[in-house]
Amino acid sequence: MTFDEAINGTEKDIEIRRPEICAVCHGTGAKRGTKPIRCSVCDGAGEVRRIHNSAIGSFSNLITCENCEGTGEFIPEKCLECNGEKRIFQRKTLRVKIPAGVDNDVQIRLSGEGAPGLNGNQNGNLYVVLSVQEHQFLVREEKNLFYELPVIPEQAKNGGKIEIPTAYGWGTLRIPPNTKHGDKIKLKGMGVKDVRNPNENPGDQIVQIIVTDPDALPEKSKYLFNMTNKSFRRSNR
Template structure:
């Protein structure tokens, strides 16, 4: 009946209000959507759509623009994106460290326009549609009434500025793709899967912001004789029955060179001997 529908709709609106007014539930919605917001209290019927195609998410987007109400200055400096580079080392190179010169593709500020995207001698103009704010107001009908929502301006792509004459080198992007040589110092003792952060060697920043970082991910090749367990290096040493029964002095290979080791009489198969300081450095 109409009365039952009205009651159900009122419950949905009431629960939506609870989420809006509760910081913890609001944070859950920002991170997980309506599934997170509904955790621990009555749900919205599998997503809680209101009649007429207006859903739970629409309420939040109307109030908060889909981003928790945060308004970011489109012309504010922003850090560039981080980059990742994969490198493969020999076993000994990982133990003792190595200095590498790597060449990576990056986007750097255009030298012709100095990163502005505009043709030299010209400048960007303030977008008339959003008055330079990068956002425009859009009215939307909700169960709470007519609400004004803010969204990115489609004329300037949310930048607040229009380029009338684009730079012919970067075609208005303000960036050019190039390959850059970077010196990377691999520390001694690095292990397989570890990564090194090279600060400021990622993509160029936006609007004068700092560049991102470069992360070098290290892969280590297997060795013919040695295995690594943390900072320890394991080597299996074959011995004759006589050497184990009577004892002997043998030469043991290590990554630091051969070392003499005394095998006591009566040594059993699987016995471990520790050679201090012959493993990997601790990073």
């Protein structure tokens, strides 16, 4: 998902492939018109006791019945649709509601959307693990966002208004006169919401001033400098 989607929240459709109870045998695994029978080896227990003799005496332990593989039942004629597996894989589309403020590796639980339980047991849960793309200019640290704003010495000395990118679109920043290289300006409440406490105030966006020669900037920063510098000239005529 994109950085903006993670900050603001969104809804997404995902396609999954999961096992579903076979519609032909209704989860019995048996061919239509037949049914499983009690395992004759373990008498339906799913386990058998094995006795071992040694020089120091005899001991026994329980092991899974090989005939029924621990189910306690045997299927003489398997279902032609699921081959006795009781479930078949199908594709399904689910809509996931993603709250504002999520980050990488956050898990969203979809109750009851996991694999179906056998023998009447309820479905399991599906966990969606999120992966968030990086922003082109902003860096996130928990609830706060950080942005480095390149300005020329004249802008730092005289101050003025300039448009900068935020998580919520372009915003106006006022640069005080005589701003120095490395100074930080806080945009209160322009950070990220707490996904666990959505009613709390969001974090802040911290803008660090970088006084520089535009020609020395890398291409990515030079592109942004040109955009913000245009807004600076318009706002401070």
